Amino acid sequence: MSAMSIKVNPNFRNIAPNYLFSDVAARVAAYTEAHPEARILRLGVGDVTLPLTGRVIAAMAGAVAEMADGATFRGYAPESGYDFLREAVARHYERFGVALAAREVFISDGAKNDCGNLTELFGDNPVFIPDPVYPVYLDSNLMAGRKVTFLPATRENDFLPTPEGLGAEAAIIYICSPNNPTGAVYDRERLGAWVEHALRTGSLIIYDAAYEAFIEGDVPHSIFEIEGARACAIEVASLSKTAGFTGTRCSWTVIPEELLAEGFSLRDMWERRQATKFNGVPYVVQRGAEAALSPEGYAECLELVGYYRENAELIASALRDRDVFFTGGASSPYLWMRCPRGMGSWEFFDWLLATAQVVGTPGAGFGAEGEGYFRLTSFGSRESTAEAVERLRACL
Numbered sequence: 026m027s028a029m030s031i032k033v034n035p036n037f038r039n040i041a042p043n044y045l046f047s048d049v050a051a052r053v054a055a056y057t058e059a060h061p062e063a064r065i066l067r068l069g070v071g072d073v074t075l076p077l078t079g080r081v082i083a084a085m086a087g088a089v090a091e092m093a094d095g096a097t098f099r100g101y102a103p104e105s106g107y108d109f110l111r112e113a114v115a116r117h118y119e120r121f122g123v124a125l126a127a128r129e130v131f132i133s134d135g136a137k138n139d140c141g142n143l144t145e146l147f148g149d150n151p152v153f154i155p156d157p158v159y160p161v162y163l164d165s166n167l168m169a170g171r172k173v174t175f176l177p178a179t180r181e182n183d184f185l186p187t188p189e190g191l192g193a194e195a196a197i198i199y200i201c202s203p204n205n206p207t208g209a210v211y212d213r214e215r216l217g218a219w220v221e222h223a224l225r226t227g228s229l230i231i232y233d234a235a236y237e238a239f240i241e242g243d244v245p246h247s248i249f250e251i252e253g254a255r256a257c258a259i260e261v262a263s264l265s266k267t268a269g270f271t272g273t274r275c276s277w278t279v280i281p282e283e284l285l286a287e288g289f290s291l292r293d294m295w296e297r298r299q300a301t302k303f304n305g306v307p308y309v310v311q312r313g314a315e316a317a318l319s320p321e322g323y324a325e326c327l328e329l330v331g332y333y334r335e336n337a338e339l340i341a342s343a344l345r346d347r348d349v350f351f352t353g354g355a356s357s358p359y360l361w362m363r364c365p366r367g368m369g370s371w372e373f374f375d376w377l378l379a380t381a382q383v384v385g386t387p388g389a390g391f392g393a394e395g396e397g398y399f400r401l402t403s404f405g406s407r408e409s410t411a412e413a414v415e416r417l418r419a420c421l
């Protein structure tokens with residue numbers, strides 16, 4: 026086969042050849058092929074296991090019935106979301122004391138795509154990304170040819186980078202709280218310092234609240250709980266982990282009217298971008314999402330979260346008993362553990378797979394500062410989590 030003569034996006038030379046979880050899957054597949062008898066337990070990829078809740082299912086079934094009737098059938102959904110869901114999301118924020126207009130809420134089929142697509146709104150700004158963090162921010166900025174500077178999240182700063190020493194340059198700053206993978210959560214004071222920095226320097230914060238529902242205690246669920254954030258922040262959130270929507274797909278991005286740059290409204294730019302490149306989330310899914318955010322539906326979601334929280338506590342107790350340093354597990358479905366005996370992240374991955382047939386995620390895959398760490402998730406079933414915990418206790 027002869028190669029074509031077209032030019033490709035040269036920025037693809039700057040990203041790792043595989044997405045982290047594809048690498049993990051390939052290693053597990055190779056192990057399974059060599060050991061077909063092995064019963065592998067997965068505490069790796071952050072996918073949920075509990076089914077959708079009763080209210081969500083009932084709402085979606087009702088919407089399917091509407092689609093089956095010519096009088097109530099719907100075609101293309103509005104690109105930014107049906108008003109009923111944009112309003113339901115705005116009401117959801119009242120739970121945290123945040124007032125939003127429905128037109129500031131954009132419904133989407135994933136926080137992952139929105140995190141990646143938001144790069145299209147911006148020119149060549151400096152970009153600050155925590156290290157370690159969800160890999161999508163880095164890769165999407167590299168694909169867009171941006172220069173990225175890392176904000177190290179280490180044991181010394183409680184895995185919560187601060188704006189100290191950043192200088193006065195306007196930048197795009199990513200914050201993920203609760204953080205994937207470390208589980209670290211910003212409190213009001215530390216998040217306030219970022220908002221203050223952004224306002225002072227004319228910077229924009231892209232705040233990822235995908236794990237907001239896991240928060241325990243009096244820390245912000247939304248960056249808009251912080252005074253001044255409406256003038257410097259976009260927030261991305263999702264029902265994937267809150268309501269078990271990883272396969273159903275529904276998320277949102279909040280862009281306040283106040284966000285203006287170079288004479289452009291970021292809200293209007295995003296609306297324009299979505300109208301051009303997105304054709305909306307299915308009606309049936311949006312009705313399910315609306316049900317998940319209703320008072321009764323949200324109570325059911327919090328039961329799902331509570332189940333995963335108990336799994337996290339099971340894993341945490343084993344790590345505590347074995348004297349392994351870890352963080353997260355509270356306010357987060359992730360536990361971020363130090364690899365024992367000075368092992369590297371991928372070395373421990375291979376060792377744990379071979380010794381206990383337990384799969385986790387190597388910390389190095391989330392950034393250089395993740396080297397020597399390992400991420401375990403609480404999203405498994407109770408049975409498989411309990412069994413994995415027994416295997417961890419036996420080998421750590």
Ligand code: PLP
Pocket residue numbers: 071134135136137138159201205233235262263264265271275276
């Ligand atoms: N943001 C963070 C921090 C995540 O960890 C994930 C998924 O793991 C996402 C966003 C993706 O969410 P969605 O399923 O809505 O695309």
